[in-house]
Amino acid sequence: MSATLNRIGLPRDAYKGAATTLCAGCGHNSITNHLVKAMYELGIEPNLLAKMSGIGCSSKTPAYFVDQAHGFNGVHGRMPALTTGAQIANRKLIVVGISGDGDSMSIGLGQFLHLIRRNVDCTYIIEDNGTYGLTKGQFSATADVGSVQKRGSVNTYQPIDPCALALTLGCSFVARSFSGDGKQLVPLVKAAIAHRGTAMLDVISPCVTFNDHDGSTKSYSWVKDHDEQIQDVSFIPYFEEIHVDYEPGTTFEVEMHDGSHLLLKKLGQEHDPSDRLGSLRLIEEARERNHLLTGLLYVNEAMEDFATHERLPEVPLRDLGEEDLRVSQRDFEQLMSELA
């Protein structure tokens, strides 16, 4: 039986990567699978994909999807800088950065903030497990107060919430999800890729080895018990027709800049994803209820991405040659005469 091909004629396997070397049951592997599904269904051109990462368990994962694409596993906490440089050098690339809570909320916090501030066009996924897995289980900066480490010590420091932080910085796309919820994560990833600007997804992704025990607030069971979905998320790409009918007042429809649509069907309380302040309030209220709020928190399709703001041409900068880049002989002589 021949494999089903996507709209650019590729089988799902074309979106797979090397075999994972992470622990069996690691949330990151589920995220990898969801990424494969999302990219396959979107029909992403593998050669246009640039997979970027820093250091840590999360940052290994770009090796595990879309083998055909270029990938760059850089240095700890510095994925945003590499991503910014890569994206402005070639605007045609689809840049997907994978980071972790240590990589982005501690050593790389500064770069994370400034990438968002510039609205660099990329998908930025934080595989958030509240712990340093690769160095064997120290707390990370997203660990909640009172969260218990495997060996029993209790975190007493305030957590940094990537979503709240991104919202205050005016990030143009902010979502939270769970590695075990492909139904929610796959459409969010698709929307993040379709979004032009920084799309930040904080994906709670349990560490089975160091942070999946009782007392952890990043364990499978805790997330399952406390997950509060804002909406039922569906994504209709620009190349598919929309034929949904929903009762007025139940669903937010967001048109993305490429013509794709996000449909957000209200599950709990009313939330307008263009209301930044409302998103922050929602996060804070959920925290007070001891709930993990997931879904699309905020989206702003009108904000200019960095390359557009910098007035960069559509043709990749790296394709420009001597003719485009050197000052003409006449202008050069003029410059020299101005120095006399």
Add this chain to the structure above:
Amino acid sequence: MTPGSLVNDLTFQAATVNGSGSQSANLVLTRAIFSMGIPVAPKNVFPSNIEGLPTWYQLRICPRGYQARTGDPDVLVALNPQTWTSDLQNVKAGGAVIHEEAYSTAGVRDDVSYFPVPFSKLAKTRIQNDALRKQLTNMIYVGVVAGLLQIPFDAIEHGIKRTFQSKPKAWQSNVDAATVGYEYWREHFEDRKIKHVLQPMTGVTDGLVLIEGNQAAALGCVMGGCTVAAWYPITPSSSLCENLIAYADRFRVDSKTGERKIAIVQAEDELAAVGMAIGAGWTGARAMTSTSGPGISLMAEFSGLAYYAEVPVVIFDIQRIGPSTGLPTRTSQADLGFVYTLSHGDTKHLVLLPGTVEECFEFAQQAFDLADRFQTPVFVLSDLDLGMNLWMTKPFQYPEAPFDRGKVLTASDLERLEGEWGRYRDVDGDAVTYRTLPGTQHPAAGYFTRGSGHDADARYTESADAYARNMDRLARKFETARRAMPEPILSRSREGSPVGVIAYGTTHHAVVEARDALDERGLAVDYLRVRALPLPASTSSFVEDHERVYVVEQNRDGQMYDQLRLQLPAELAGRLRSIRHYDGQPIPAEAITRPLLELEAVPV
């Protein structure tokens, strides 16, 4: 002209308060004198401060056109009460001192001529422009100096127009202020002659232009095809990227669409700056960053990544005095050793060592070619003296050669190879491997770049063999690159000498002058100017050809001396001597002649 006066041979110094606008006045004088065909060598000694601290501008004028710094001034303009006493002490005997009338000269020195001028009073009564009074006060001394040194007033007018090239509205008010000073000189000092005089001349500066090294390097980046520049402000490097922005605004913007053919990003710190440049270099753009010592320290980690993962990037280091914050506005050559092996592990970098503004322009372009050719960071080690002072130079040559983009496989190359390639396979035997750029439309184009262990096909590995093999190849690649670096420039004395001098960077200008002075004392020396690391084989032959070789540099520890000793066999290393200057002021010739005469036992 009074008999016995010194023509076109003096050191002028203006002692002012920074933030007062004296820089423009000093540039006007420099431009005016240069327009008379007289060689100029300005050195700006400024504080790390915005306003209110002492600053000095030293302008060396000498008929031979030496560009190194000299010591004490012959002519002083003193406008800073804080430093007045010490400034006065430094003037050479027989010198001229133009000073604010209010400063006391009683009983201090009687071996200099005083020219008291009521600058504040003149500014209040004669300058009508309230907003610019402070700045224009400095132009008054330009007028007085013009009178005293016999600079034709039309040369001053030229200097004003040239300095305020982009602000024609400022011309008249500046001319008026200079006229106030000129008239004051005529009324009070016209019949008082001094030892020094300037006269128009020809032959030395014909066809030359004036430019700062950072501006020259920025132009080199434009001509070298730089399309991504990421930087973080730091003295003395900032003016490189600021000049690049100015050139980009003028030459890289499409007049119809407004599109910019370059991205210049002010990053959040030097970590991000070099990271962006590396990200862009990986994608195939010609990318650079520019910084100084503290920024270089922050770039250490990323430099190791670019070396090991083999990503092209150009890094300018406009050196200032360290360690730590050091003296941010003083010059140095003390980053050499650190930069050469920047990052942990076995790391080695290609380092270009421009000694002139022309080389700032040339090497900036060459750096991009070398980075692409060898897929590695290329450092350009300039310094504050070169980067931030004006230097005389021949106009630059328009580059004819196309960019060397190195070994990049395109989709059609991959088609031809039937997709059979490996990112780190040494197929040509020169240890330089092929790369593809992200976005290349071929199923075999992609590969995974990483700073962790990798094999010849860029796959992750912790294999001992694969690691060692890769490191050996990187070492061989370095040897390939060694042969492509700019050769040293050899300058022999007329009859050859058993004594040699090795120098690099701005130390060059002091060596040029010192060699003439030594020659006059009967000690001719040969000279090798090194222009890059790694050192080429010809460096060893130079040492072989000489009994004693003095390595002159501007750092405390003799960092180039160390590099030479590492490279040379023991019997040759023993021939090396180290001469070092490291007070943050550009090295004067005297700092070379004095120790050399002493060590060579030439009777003084």
